[in-house]
Amino acid sequence: xxxxxxxxxxxxxxxxxxxxxxxxxxxxxxxxxxxxxxxxxxxxxxxxxxxxxxxxxxxxxxxxxxxxxxxxxxxxxxxxxxxxxxxxxxxxxxxxxxxxxxxxxxxxxxxxxxxxxxxxxxxxxxxxxxxxxxxxxxxxxxxxxxxxxxxxxxxxxxxxxxxxxxxxxxxxxxxxxxxxxxxxxxxxxxxxxxxxxxxxx
Amino acid sequence: xxxxxxxxxxxxxxxxxxxxxxxxxxxxxxxxxxxxxxxxxxxxxxxxxxxxxxxxxxxxxxxxxxxxxxxxxxxxxxxxxxxxxxxxxxxxxxxxxxxxxxxxxxxxxxxxxxxxxxxxxxxxxxx
Numbered sequence: 001x002x003x004x005x006x007x008x009x010x011x012x013x014x015x016x017x018x019x020x021x022x023x024x025x026x027x028x029x030x031x032x033x034x035x036x037x038x039x040x041x042x043x044x045x046x047x048x049x050x051x052x053x054x055x056x057x058x059x060x061x062x063x064x065x066x067x068x069x070x071x072x073x074x075x076x077x078x079x080x081x082x083x084x085x086x087x088x089x090x091x092x093x094x095x096x097x098x099x100x101x102x103x104x105x106x107x108x109x110x111x112x113x114x115x116x117x118x119x120x121x122x123x124x125x126x127x128x129x130x131x132x133x134x135x136x137x138x139x140x141x142x143x144x145x146x147x148x149x150x151x152x153x154x155x156x157x158x159x160x161x162x163x164x165x166x167x168x169x170x171x172x173x174x175x176x177x178x179x180x181x182x183x184x185x186x187x188x189x190x191x192x193x194x195x196x197x198x199x200x201x
Numbered sequence: 202x203x204x205x206x207x208x209x210x211x212x213x214x215x216x217x218x219x220x221x222x223x224x225x226x227x228x229x230x231x232x233x234x235x236x237x238x239x240x241x242x243x244x245x246x247x248x249x250x251x252x253x254x255x256x257x258x259x260x261x262x263x264x265x266x267x268x269x270x271x272x273x274x275x276x277x278x279x280x281x282x283x284x285x286x287x288x289x290x291x292x293x294x295x296x297x298x299x300x301x302x303x304x305x306x307x308x309x310x311x312x313x314x315x316x317x318x319x320x321x322x323x324x325x326x327x328x
Contacts, residue, residue, distance in 0.1 A: 024282060024283065027283050027286060028286060031286045031287065031289070031290040032290075034290045034293075034294060035290070035293055035294065035297070038293065038294040038297045038298055039297060041294075041298050042297050042298045042300075042301035042302070043301075045298060045301065045302050046301055046302060046305040063239065063242070063243060067235075067239050070235055071232075071235070074228070074231055074232065074235065075228075077267070077271060078224060078227075078228040081219065081224040081227075081271055082221075082224060084219060085219055085220075085221060085224070088219070179272065182267060182271040182272055183272075185267065185271070186264060186267050186268070189235075189260055189263050189264060189267070190260055190264075192235070192238075192260075193238060193256050193257070193259070193260035194260075197238050197239070197242045197256050198253060198256055200242050200243075201242055201249065201252045201253055201256065
């Protein structure tokens with residue numbers, strides 16, 4: 001009896017170490033992704049004054065709109081955490097519920113962002129207008145692309161949880177996804193501050 | 202038998218570092234910092250330089266809050282590889298961003314219209 005127990009413990013310990021390695025590898029990916037964003041932030045910082053005679057960020061962006069967008073993403077980061085807590089308790093319905101809310105808020109954020117992009121482009125302030133707008137669309141658009149990928153990933157994970165329940169692999173993927181989603185919220189803090197708040201200051 | 206193995210499972214599952222109160226604290230602090238930054242920007246009570254400094258401090262504070270409460274960086278056991286990578290990343294990002302701003306502003310500053318004229322004239326054949 002104690003043999004089986006020791007064996008179980010050994011197997012579990014090994015699986016845990018492997019999961020830890022996978023999560024650390026994913027963390028390393030996220031940290032290098034930060035460098036991609038850093039170069040886009042640097043480009044934006046250098047080019048934000050080069051409006052080629054066009055309007056600057058102060059005139060183009062509506063701050064209340066951005067605040068609502070920010071709250072949608074921030075809240076989705078929070079509900080993603082709640083989904084993780086539910087998953088750790090193996091509470092399937094709650095996990096699905098919180099993931100659903102996270103997905104909906106992420107979608108609200110993405111739709112608001114694309115609406116704003118569309119408005120800017122229609123008003124003749126597309127990415128080809130000036131250096132400032134090129135760097136703006138590249139920076140914010142890259143973040144939006146990450147969000148889009150996150151939404152697809154989230155949908156796949158939620159259906160997996162719903163159909164197969166909590167396997168070890170699903171829990172590991174959920175942990176990786178929550179790292180990714182929180183990371184996107186952190187990048188947005190800096191887009192919010194540097195592009196929108198400092199742009200209006 | 203059943204009991205023993207379930208005890209073993211319990212003992213070896215990773216200790217849950219995440220807690221509900223942690224997420225709630227992180228969420229509330231993030232909202233406070235976001236609204237603070239927003240109000241400071243829309244109500245022009247501060248001077249321009251003070252506002253810029255305040256916004257950067259608020260963003261850094263919110264970054265730390267989310268790294269601690271949402272990504273659970275402070276809860277890692279030794280060796281703290283994730284923290285190490287994070288610190289490296291922050292250093293790289295600062296070098297990349299501040300370095301670019303510094304160099305490009307410096308270039309901008311040195312390229313005064315006068316200097317550009319002289320330079321272009323010289324290129325044209327040294328008049």
